[in-house]
Amino acid sequence: MTTASLGDRLGGAVRSLLPSRADYRDVRRTWRRDLLAGVTVGIVALPLALGFGVSSGLTAEQGLVTAIVAGVLAAVFGGSNVQVSGPTGAMVVVLVPIVAAHGPQTVALVSILAGLVVLLAGVLRLGRAVSVIPWPVIEGFTLGIAIIIFLQQIPLLTSATQASAGAHSSNALVAAVQSLVEADWGYVPWAVGAALVVIACMVLAQRLQPAVPGSIVGVVLVTLLCAFVATPLAVIGALPSALPAPSLPDVPISALPGLAGAVLTVAALAAIESLLSARVAGSLEDTGRFDADRELVGQGIASIGSGVFGGMPATGAIARTAVNVRSGARTRLAAIVHAGVLLLVVLAVAGPVGMIPLAGLAGVLMLTAWRMVHAGTVRSILRSTRADAIAFVLTALVTVAFDLVIAVAIGVVFAGVVAIRNMAGGTAAVLEPLPGEHESGDERIALVRLDGPLIFASAERVFERVTGLDGVAVVILRASRIEHVDATGAHALADIVRALERRGITVLLKGVRPAHEDLFRRIGVLGSLRHQNHLFDELPDAVAHARRHAAQGAATDRSTSRNAAGEDAQDDAPA
Structure with missing residues (x-):
């Protein structure tokens, strides 16, 4: 970017924050x-x-x-x-x-x-x-303010001097x-x-x-x-x-930290x-x-x-x-x-x-406070979801009892935690049947579809579900249905691959979205695969590759079994 173009962009950004003639274009x-x-x-x-x-x-x-x-x-x-x-x-x-x-x-x-x-x-x-800021938090904030404004007027109705209210x-x-x-x-x-x-x-x-x-x-x-x-x-x-x-306020500099x-x-x-x-x-x-x-x-x-x-x-x-x-x-x-x-x-x-x-x-101010609260809005929120109702009531109570900004912060955090929990609840590791006609050795292949967001709140559950698979030689992980993934989720996926490979289970990864590929590469998901050929775009290709691995594994197991049987026979022969 040239210096001139950078200057033009900065100038445009500054002008957008300042008054202009366009503000009064419709006044006539x-x-x-x-x-x-x-x-x-x-x-x-x-x-x-x-x-x-x-x-x-x-x-x-x-x-x-x-x-x-x-x-x-x-x-x-x-x-x-x-x-x-x-x-x-x-x-x-x-x-x-x-x-x-x-x-x-x-x-x-x-x-x-x-x-x-x-x-x-x-x-x-x-x-x-x-x-x-979620809508229930905003309405809880408004309700709390209305209650406080109403309460603030009571001292003005009980004393002839304003000073008594300040005391x-x-x-x-x-x-x-x-x-x-x-x-x-x-x-x-x-x-x-x-x-x-x-x-x-x-x-x-x-x-x-x-x-x-x-x-x-x-x-x-x-x-x-x-x-x-x-x-x-x-x-x-x-x-x-x-x-x-x-004029500038006459307040000592020493008072600034306390403010x-x-x-x-x-x-x-x-x-x-x-x-x-x-x-x-x-x-x-x-x-x-x-x-x-x-x-x-x-x-x-x-x-x-x-x-x-x-x-x-x-x-x-x-x-x-x-x-x-x-x-x-x-x-x-x-x-x-x-x-x-x-x-x-x-x-x-x-x-x-x-x-x-x-x-x-x-x-x-009392009637103004009363009019700030709309009964229909309150009923709508309380009849919506339990989490939204709690966020609404919690924000209002904290506003009245403590502080407005703290109330909004608590309401946003609570709503965020609930949203993350609900989002994590939509994550699943689903065991699917292999497509097409059943072939010999398919029982040694697990096809696992990963659904929903793979984030910190759901990563551990997915890890336990997939690594808990037993009696299989190959696991195909379908990643095309992962909606969103963060660093924790990508790290958990890399750990799944490593954990299965350590047990001798071949892991094939299918359908990585372009938006996730860079993160998977940086975190080590792709690097944890046994071979670069274990990354697939199409499910039929991944299944065919898995069946070859399963067949080779079965042949190896039979050979090992025959050799073990021969050794046992020699051990049992008379000297």
């Missing part, structure tokens, strides 16, 4: 729908951004800043035409223990470092890795129990009432007029009630009327959730080509930008992306407009937004 045709979708999803995103900021142990302002900055950057640099990015419930679940362990001041730094990791993953073309365990289930034990029962009725008003507005809007953002209606109604009626409800508090100035685990966890979650969200968006409508590697680059840049402005890590948001698509979005303009709507809120109505009760936001 779709701009009206994109504008409407952007405004709609911006309104929907407002209470979610505020709520996720509060639930993470940070501030509503940081949630809003993240939605604005990351929303724009991911829209411009990402690999999906309709993805909407910002703070998400899954990221909140990860951030709560990070805030508890390292303090809120470290979140911006974690966001920048995790963004760099995600960006590097995109540059290294790792975007397709999410395809290895509890970083585990959502434990924190919910602690907050109920320590609840201010004079405060609870007000908070639960406010949450129920918001939930009722969201449910009614969905049934009566889906185009109306019920969450905004409910939050505005509760805020107005609190403005005219004296209540003990805690509110968001004052918000700045402009974006903060960009490594948090950074990798956030990066893994950001990559997984963003790619899943973009894939879901592509299944809803024909929204154009989705580039997984560029999506990672865009999400990495989005989290870096969010951290520079003091925000939190961002990911693609499945719920907001779905709203965007169903509202008619077809280009990146919609996600950019969504961020512009949120910026307008900061610039124009920061004061009224600061009066929103935290209990109202808790109601928004």
Whole structure:
């Protein structure tokens, strides 16, 4: 390859990860729908951004800043035409223990470092890795997140101060129990009432007029009630009327090693959730080509930008992306407009937004969590295979009890082990009759057909089955039905040949696939044959050769028997 062609390929690879004019090719045709979708999803995103900021142990302002900055950057640099990015419930679940362990001041730094990791993953073309995650694991992960988001709102309904929620365990289930034990029962009725008003507005809007953002209606109604009626409800508090100035986080270098685990966890979650969200968006409508590697680059840049402005890590948001698509979005303009709507809120109505009760936001997130779980999907998985049902339940339980990324890893490993076991179960060494009419000596020939994948999980069983053959002089191994073979399987096949040959049994190998031949040669399968003529392409040739060996062996046995009989007769003769 010439230097020029290599440079062209590298240049093309880099350009494929960067924005281009082609990203906005359809804007002239779709701009009206994109504008409407952007405004709609911006309104929907407002209470979610505020709520996720509060639930993470940070501030509503940081949630809003993240939605604005990351929303724009991911829209411009990402690999999906309709993805909407910002703070998400899954990221909140990860951030709560990070805030508890390292303090809120470290979140911006974690966001920048995790963004760099995600960006590097995109540059290294790792975007397709999410395809290895099985569907039951994804749904178990989603169920676990939904449960945690719901549980995280309980402290906001039991105390007048947000700080009391931060004093509890970083585990959502434990924190919910602690907050109920320590609840201010004079405060609870007000908070639960406010949450129920918001939930009722969201449910009614969905049934009566889906185009109306019920969450905004409910939050505005509760805020107005609190403005005219004296209540003990805690509110968001004052918000700045402009974006903060960009700056690097003031965290000592000595703290970096302790943040490594948090950074990798956030990066893994950001990559997984963003790619899943973009894939879901592509299944809803024909929204154009989705580039997984560029999506990672865009999400990495989005989290870096969010951290520079003091925000939190961002990911693609499945719920907001779905709203965007169903509202008619077809280009990146919609996600950019969504961020512009949120910026307008900061610039124009920061004061009224600061009066929103935290209990109202808790109601928004509780119903959002409830809607994340689809009963039909849960029933389908639980009624599928036992292994898939276990993977689903296990992933959900580990997500709630421990950690999201650990849960996904455990779910993938479990599903992988089951898949390998099932694959190995399809491997067999089948003893077949010789083709054609029976001939003398055929009882000394064993024809063994190897079926299915010959891999590490099945190699030992095949070895024991074939080497256990007895009373034969020749074994024909039919290898044409081997679907897949790894190094362990090839090594086991070579061991089978050697073990039989040591016992004086001639081994003939028939039907090696071209795809397996190179591996068989490197591992020593072909070299373990007694002679190169013992490798055959056609079964009739192998059978004819085996019959000649069997006949020669029988003749040798008869000769040996006669000689032994003569020696015995001489031994028995009188001296």
